[in-house]
Every structure is written in C-alpha cells, then in structure tokens.
Amino acid sequence: MILTTLKNQFLQELIQYDVTERNSLFFITIEECLAINKADYFLYRERELSIEQINKVAKVLSELKKNVPIQYIFHRTYFYGMSFFVNDNVLIPRQETEELVEWILRETPKNTPLQILDIGTGSGVIAIALKKYLPEATVFALDISEKALEVAQRNAKENKVSVHFLQEDILKVTHLGRIFDIIVSNPPYVRNSEKREIALNVLEHEPHLALFVPDDNPLLFYEKIAELAHQHLSKQGKLFFEMNQYLAKEMIQMLNRKGFRKVVLQKDLSNHDRMILATIE
Structure with missing residues (x-):
C-alpha cells in the first residue's frame, strides 16, 4: 500500500x-x-x-x-510551546487554557519573585507554563488526585522547571499556609445537564472528576477558592479563573459577594465568556 x-x-x-x-x-x-x-x-x-x-x-x-483522544494514544500534547505527557488521569489541555496563561503573563511583571498557586493543576500545564515564563516566581500546584500529580511531576521534570506539588481536596482546605500574589484555577465547571454538548471522545475517556459539577451547585469550586483567595491574596494580588461560558453573570455576582471589588471578564477566541480576573482592591 x-x-x-x-x-x-x-x-x-x-x-x-x-x-x-x-x-x-x-x-x-x-x-x-x-x-x-x-x-x-x-x-x-x-x-x-x-x-x-x-x-x-x-x-x-x-x-x-x-473515540480515544489522540493525545491519550500517543501520551503527548502540546501547550504554550511545550510538550506534555498526558494519560487518562488528567484532562487534555485546551486552547482556552493557553489563553488564560497568556492573560496572566500579560498582567504580570516577569522579573519579580512572586508567589503563585494553581488549584486543580491536573497535568500541571498552567503551573509549569507560568514557572517557565516567570522564572523568578515560586509556584505551587494543588490537586486532589494522586495520579494526576504523578503526571504533573513528570511534566515539570521533562520541562526542567521547579514546581511545589501538593495533594489536597480544595473543598476541605481551610488555610493555604501563605500569602500568594496570584491564585489561578481551571476547576470543574461543566454542569451535568451540559453533558449532551460534550464530544464523545471527551465524555467517554477524560476524567469526569475534573469536568463535571452538579446542576444545583455549579459554582461550588469557585466559591470555595474565592473564599480562600480573599484570605490569602496579597494586597495587590490577583485571582484568575477559567469558567463556564454560560455562568458569567453568576460568577461576577459571586465574586462581588466574596469581597472582590474589581472583576474583569475576558472572552476567548471563540467569543465566549471564558476567563475572569478578580482583585480585592
């Protein structure tokens, strides 16, 4: 042939x-x-x-x-100019998450010893990309899944960056242990009722733990992270989220209730409300 x-x-x-x-x-x-x-x-x-x-x-x-995603077949994907190992213990990173990283980097001075926390790190792409392009920063990355953290640690090693990984259930965390200049999260945000919009290769193979939230409490991760961020962000600190495009109004209202005075919504390249930045002052 x-x-x-x-x-x-x-x-x-x-x-x-x-x-x-x-x-x-x-x-x-x-x-x-x-x-x-x-x-x-x-x-x-x-x-x-x-x-x-x-x-x-x-x-x-x-x-x-x-319907096995090709990234899982070859155990490889590319994100923000870097190569990452992936398997079915972690989500395959999307273009929208690259846009989130790009926004953070635009908003952040490069040669500053910042403290950064990535909550729900999965394969580690956000934390690793931020450390790669903000080398003076100290970066922490947290996830509930031991197997996801094994993937993230492998990716940090392959990309030659130092990230401090922590295994925690963010919904049970009461104190983050330090003050951060940037907290970022791309938590589960797809409502169970929206599963019909999800491609079969995602629905059948990517970890549901990292994707779906209950219809009656779709912001549960955002609310918890916002509460922790309000307590643990520096005076000029910034909270970044990737978010459900259908819940922009609810996100803004929630962040205002949690004490964030300035909230900026950002659209992705598909013109969907996808990212949000919140500051206390």
Missing part, C-alpha cells in the same frame, strides 16, 4: 469526525508512527509502506474509532 492510499482509507473510516479533524488526526498519526510530517507527505505520498508501518497506523486508527 502506498501512503496516499493509506490516507484515503484512514479518512474514510473515521466517519465520526469532520473532514478537517480527520486530516489533522491523519497527519499527527503519520508523524508519530512513520516520522513523516505534513510537508513530507506531499513528497512521499507515492511511497510504498511496509506491513509494519501499515500495522502501526492501523492500531492508532482502531483506537480513534473507539
């Missing part, structure tokens, strides 16, 4: 994805399995493939047809 025939077969079998995503998945697969990037494909598309090469791609295709 030649490469172009393999591509046609690959695209025909992934009927649950749109054409753009199918093409993207194909080029990721051949780069990982065959060391052929997208540019090389057009040079080598008439190349005859070995049985071993065909079988490698077929194995990936089989997993994709089961």
Whole structure:
C-alpha cells in the first residue's frame, strides 16, 4: 500500500469526525508512527509502506474509532510551546487554557519573585507554563488526585522547571499556609445537564472528576477558592479563573459577594465568556 492510499482509507473510516479533524488526526498519526510530517507527505505520498508501518497506523486508527483522544494514544500534547505527557488521569489541555496563561503573563511583571498557586493543576500545564515564563516566581500546584500529580511531576521534570506539588481536596482546605500574589484555577465547571454538548471522545475517556459539577451547585469550586483567595491574596494580588461560558453573570455576582471589588471578564477566541480576573482592591 502506498501512503496516499493509506490516507484515503484512514479518512474514510473515521466517519465520526469532520473532514478537517480527520486530516489533522491523519497527519499527527503519520508523524508519530512513520516520522513523516505534513510537508513530507506531499513528497512521499507515492511511497510504498511496509506491513509494519501499515500495522502501526492501523492500531492508532482502531483506537480513534473507539473515540480515544489522540493525545491519550500517543501520551503527548502540546501547550504554550511545550510538550506534555498526558494519560487518562488528567484532562487534555485546551486552547482556552493557553489563553488564560497568556492573560496572566500579560498582567504580570516577569522579573519579580512572586508567589503563585494553581488549584486543580491536573497535568500541571498552567503551573509549569507560568514557572517557565516567570522564572523568578515560586509556584505551587494543588490537586486532589494522586495520579494526576504523578503526571504533573513528570511534566515539570521533562520541562526542567521547579514546581511545589501538593495533594489536597480544595473543598476541605481551610488555610493555604501563605500569602500568594496570584491564585489561578481551571476547576470543574461543566454542569451535568451540559453533558449532551460534550464530544464523545471527551465524555467517554477524560476524567469526569475534573469536568463535571452538579446542576444545583455549579459554582461550588469557585466559591470555595474565592473564599480562600480573599484570605490569602496579597494586597495587590490577583485571582484568575477559567469558567463556564454560560455562568458569567453568576460568577461576577459571586465574586462581588466574596469581597472582590474589581472583576474583569475576558472572552476567548471563540467569543465566549471564558476567563475572569478578580482583585480585592
């Protein structure tokens, strides 16, 4: 079989994805399995493939047809210019979270010895990216999941940054132990009733613990973190959240009730209310 025939077969079998995503998945697969990037494909598309090469791609295709995210298949994703190990103990980081990191970096002086806390760190992408681009900062990262923290620690080591990881259930924490200049969190925020909007590859494979909240208390993590932040932020400290696009009004009202005087809402690239910044003064 030649490469172009393999591509046609690959695209025909992934009927649950749109054409753009199918093409993207194909080029990721051949780069990982065959060391052929997208540019090389057009040079080598008439190349005859070995049985071993065909079988490698077929194995990936089989997993994709089961809606397994490609990041879990190859245990690799990319975030803010860095490579990260991922498995099904952690969420796959999204573009919106990169936008959150970009906003934090725009709002933060680079050569300042800040104290930063990332709550619900998962794979560690936020904490690690902030430490990479704010090298003078001391960064702490907290998560309830021991297995998620193992992933985050591996990623910190691979990206050669020092982050202090803590295993805690934030809903049970009463004191953070120090004052922070920045507290950031991307906690669970998808309501159970919104599951119908979630893609099958997410719904069937990514950890629900990190995704979903009860319909009758969708801000439970935000309320707890806001209370802790109000007690443990420095005078000019900042609280950043990624949030549910449908709950912007409720978020602003909650933060005002918790004592945050200035609240700034930020849209993502899809024009959804996705991020929020709150300060006490």
